[in-house]
Amino acid sequence: MxxxxxxxxxxxxxxxxxxxxxxxxxxxxxxxxxxxxxxxxAPPVVAAQPDPVTILIAQSDRHFATGHQELTLGHLDRARSEFDRSLDILLESAGGARVDARLREHFDRLVDRISVLEQGALAKGDGFTETKTEPASIDALLAIETFDTAKPALATAETVEADLETTTHDIPIPTNDRVLRYVELFQGRLREFLADGLARGAQYLPMIQATFRAEGLPLDLAYIPLIESAFKPSALSRAKARGVWQFMRGTALENGLKADWYLDERADAEKATLAAAKYLKTLHNTFEDWHLAMASYNGGPGRVKRALTRSRKDDFWQLSATTQFLPRETRDYVPMILAAVIIAKNPAQYGFDVIPMVATPSETVVAPAALDLRRVAEWAGVPVDDIQKLNPEFRRWTTPVKKGNYSIRVPQGTAERVREGLAASAPGQLNAMQWHTVKKGETLASIAKKLRVNRIDLAEANYLRVNSRVTTGGRLVIPRMPSSALLARASSADLERAAEATVEEVLAETAAVAQKTYRVRAGDTLSAIARKTGTTIAQLKNWNKMRGTELTIGDRLVVQRPRSSANTQQ
Structure with a gap:
């Protein structure tokens, strides 16, 4: 203007x-x-130029995030590759990772984060770490105060009686106060527990009912796991009962299940159901009464027999009317099971809207030798937890050492990829186990002490007793955790080398040799040297007292330290 x-x-x-x-x-x-x-x-607007440092950091972060995700899934090879790439992007930039203050700060922080993640991965060792368990529901349920003095509501009795007139049951279901109290308890403060168990049980009930039908057992007994474990194969009680059916080890072995250092078939729902059918038949043949058979499933047949003898009773409800003959846990166990059966067969009648869990479709692959489940997961392209959930009987992250041709369940549609991975792998690439050849005069105790492993683990990993004699020239698998091969590098070549090496050779590399060095060549980077030597960037920086990552051609780097030093500086 x-x-x-x-x-x-x-x-x-x-x-x-x-x-x-x-x-x-x-x-x-x-x-x-x-x-x-x-x-x-108006003067022309000049477009802002992208910041190359910001771009590099973003690219590096993407690879780190992918590596972190792969590590979470149990894919060690892929995780290490992504971690290496996240560092290489910075090291290969113009001037290297130290030229810019932001790059330098990001690189150092990245090295620390990767080092922490790698050390965390060591917890799973060479496949010998025991897989996770979870508390069994029976422990918590039997500890709950049921308020015996409170009389159930009249409406509860009327609802249950009306339900029993139209719902078929194949074991006697009394409508006494003890059963009705648990019906109310499951509708009240234990509602969430029962709903969760009913939803999970949908995955197993068809199999259990089919087994019991074939074995001539009452189908109502299929709901025992609802109380015992909430249908969790990994459930472990304080008394060390395990699996969906909560077998004690001795009872499991008596009924055809296997349990050793590598596997525990109590956690295999199908095999444990066959064993449960056999055991329940035995109990019923002993007592000729399903309520007494159920009580002995919990308290043991010997205890129930003694209680019957002392009380001169032949009926569970009379026998359990007081705490004089049976412990409270066994007295409460039978009415609790019966109340659960009542609700489970007609959940909507009692206010439950159950959304059933669907079982993961699976197929079977046969492992010809000891096989690390993390290898299976990588070939299948799924998280290692998925493989473990399909195979809960494996106590370790590996199939048994001396039992070839062991079947492994994998997600449907992945078996062919796993078979291809097996076919393309040498025997030494399937696991990261280390072996010891027994020398003259050695014993299990001396070998365990020499190699710094637990003597009981050493014996059980080799299917021996703790006091067993070992034969000169024999080979023992060493349950070492962690394995530098699978976890520090986890490449096929390193797995093969680790399998071929004896434990003494592995120890000699870190103890007998003062230190191993590497001469820097043209084109070398710290990341590349770490890959070549089976170490990490953090270790190389630590051992060589490096503040940055600059290398000079001709320099010698310490790439392996004596065991005493390595343990304190890694």
Missing amino acids: PFKNSLAIALLCGTSVLAGCATGSGSRTAKVLPQPPVAVV
Whole structure:
């Protein structure tokens, strides 16, 4: 506006001057047209240039995040590859990772984070770490105070009696106060527990009922695991009962299940169900009463027999009317099971809206030798937890050492990829186990002491007793945790090398040799040297007292330390 105003004033003044001159000369007045306004052109906007450092950090972070995810899934090879790439991106940048303060800070922080993750992965060792268990529901349920003095509501009794008139049961279901109290308890403060168990049980009940039908057992007994374990194969009680059916080890062995250092078939729902059918038949043949059979499933047949003898009773409800003959846990166990059966067979009647869990479809692959489940997961392209959930009988992250041709369940559609992985792998690439050849005069105790392993673990890993004699020249698998091969590198070549090496050779590499060095060559990076030597960048920086990552051709780097030093500096 100021520019336009001044232009208008100038034009007016100019017009006046011209008009005056024309009057003086007597000539015709000239017509002056206004000039168009001058356009104001804004200076060109210069696009901001992308910050190369920010781009590098973002690329590095993407690979780190992918590596972290792969590590969480149990895919060790892929995790290590992504971690290495996250560092290489920075090391391969113009000037290296130390030229820019932001790059330097990011690189150092990344090295620390990777080091922490790698050390955390050591907890799973070479496959010999025991897999996780979870508390058995029976412990918590039998500890709950049931308020014996409180009489169940009349409405509860009417609902249950009406339900029993229309719902078929194949074991006697009394509607006494003890059963009705648990019906109310499951509808009240134990509602969430029962709903969760019913949902999970949908995965197993068809199999259990089919087994019991084939074995001629009452189908109502299929709901015993609802109370014992909430249908959790990994459930472990305080008394060390395990699996969906909560077998004690001795009872499991008596009924055909296997349990050793590598596997525990109590956690295999199908095999344990066959064993449970056999055991329940035995108990019923002993007592000729399903309520007494159920009580002995909990308290043991010997205890129930003694209680019957002392009390001179032959009925569970009379026998359990007081705490004189049976412990409270066994007295409560039978009415608790019966109440659960009542609700489970007609959940909507009792206010339950159950959304059933669906079993993961699976297929079977046969492992010809000891096989690390993390290898299976990588070939199948699934998290290692998925493989473990399909095979809960494995106590370790490996199949048994001396039992070849062991079947492994894998997600449906992945078996062919796993078979291809097996076919393409040498025997030494299937696991990271280390072996010891027995020398003259050695015993299990001396070997365990020499190799710094637990003597009981050493014996059980080799299917021996603790006091067993060992034969000169024999080979023992050493349950060492962690394994530097699988976890520090986890490449196929390293697995093969680890399998071929004896434990003494592995120890000699870190104890007998003062230290091993590497001469830096043209094109070397710290990340590349770490890969070549089976170490980590953090270790190399630590051992060589490096503040940065710059390398000079011809320098010698310590790439392996004596065991005493390595343990304190890694």
